[in-house]
Amino acid sequence: MKELVEYIAKSLVDNTDEVSVSQVNGERAVILELRVAQEDMGKVIGKQGRIAKAMRTIVKAAATKEGKRAVVEILQ
Amino acid sequence: MKSIESTGKTIDEAVEAGLNELGVTIDKVDIEVIDEGNKGFLGFLGSRMAKVELTVKIDFQTRTKEILSNIFRLMNVDAEISVSESDEFLLLNVSGKNLGLIIGRRGETLNALQYLTNIMINKGLENEDRRRIQIDVEGYRRRREETLRGLALHLAEKSRREGKDIVLEPMSPQERRIIHITLRNIPYVNTFSEGEEPYRRVVISPKRGEG
Numbered sequence: 001m002k003e004l005v006e007y008i009a010k011s012l013v014d015n016t017d018e019v020s021v022s023q024v025n026g027e028r029a030v031i032l033e034l035r036v037a038q039e040d041m042g043k044v045i046g047k048q049g050r051i052a053k054a055m056r057t058i059v060k061a062a063a064t065k066e067g068k069r070a071v072v073e074i075l076q
Numbered sequence: 077m078k079s080i081e082s083t084g085k086t087i088d089e090a091v092e093a094g095l096n097e098l099g100v101t102i103d104k105v106d107i108e109v110i111d112e113g114n115k116g117f118l119g120f121l122g123s124r125m126a127k128v129e130l131t132v133k134i135d136f137q138t139r140t141k142e143i144l145s146n147i148f149r150l151m152n153v154d155a156e157i158s159v160s161e162s163d164e165f166l167l168l169n170v171s172g173k174n175l176g177l178i179i180g181r182r183g184e185t186l187n188a189l190q191y192l193t194n195i196m197i198n199k200g201l202e203n204e205d206r207r208r209i210q211i212d213v214e215g216y217r218r219r220r221e222e223t224l225r226g227l228a229l230h231l232a233e234k235s236r237r238e239g240k241d242i243v244l245e246p247m248s249p250q251e252r253r254i255i256h257i258t259l260r261n262i263p264y265v266n267t268f269s270e271g272e273e274p275y276r277r278v279v280i281s282p283k284r285g286e287g
Binding site (some may be wrong): 012 | 184195
């Protein structure tokens with residue numbers, strides 16, 4: 001899941017070196033914290049959060065397959 | 077995009093020289109003739125070299141297939157991807173078993189994949205170089221299109237019968253288009269869209285004094 005978020009984020013931003021994802025495992029939910037360069041924030045969020053929403057939809061689907069819940073948090 | 081200029085005695089020779097320099101075959105470039113050249117009188121007086129510009133085409137097929145198969149691999153989804161082209165877009169057909177996961181409720185996941193892949197393949201490109209892609213999974217889009225057509229006709233009839241506007245659920249631009257087109261020639265209703273993306277929805281409205 002972590003690799004999935006990382007791959008999607010890196011494919012969207014300009015500063016790929018500054019993409020980092022940390023995974024926090026809860027009992028049933030997995031929290032994926034995504035950090036990108038400040039100037040790339042718009043590229044992972046999108047207009048009205050459309051890109052972030054699409055990314056969350058895909059990660060949610062991948063998590064469901066493993067019987068988990070996943071939450072993607074984009075951190076400043 | 078990478079482009080170079082090359083020259084030769086004829087256009088063919090100029091193209092050949094350019095291809096050698098780029099190290100690619102002719103199907104991988106767009107060719108623009110800058111100067112057709114002129115053999116001149118008796119082959120030397122006033123002769124001019126032919127000049128062409130070769131631009132390496134972006135291989136969207138490979139690029140798109142690679143991105144999508146990486147995403148599927150990371151999602152632990154086992155699927156085959158085949159690519160075909162139309163004037164409008166690149167169509168990626170995904171096939172395999174248990175692919176409901178990448179379609180999602182009312183195509184939600186499929187639309188998300190398509191939306192992101194479109195952005196990824198066009199990253200860093202100028203508007204005129206961009207290509208649009210459409211992803212279909214096991215004929216889902218075709219079946220959904222049939223469902224939407226049936227729904228549109230049914231609701232148009234209902235709108236006429238009850239003389240009321242009918243507001244549909246939010247849909248993607250692609251899906252709204254199917255509704256509009258289906259009802260374009262139905263004389264007793266009008267259709268329009270209202271609201272902001274991604275919650276924009278179609279309204280079917282009866283025409284007054286008809287039907």
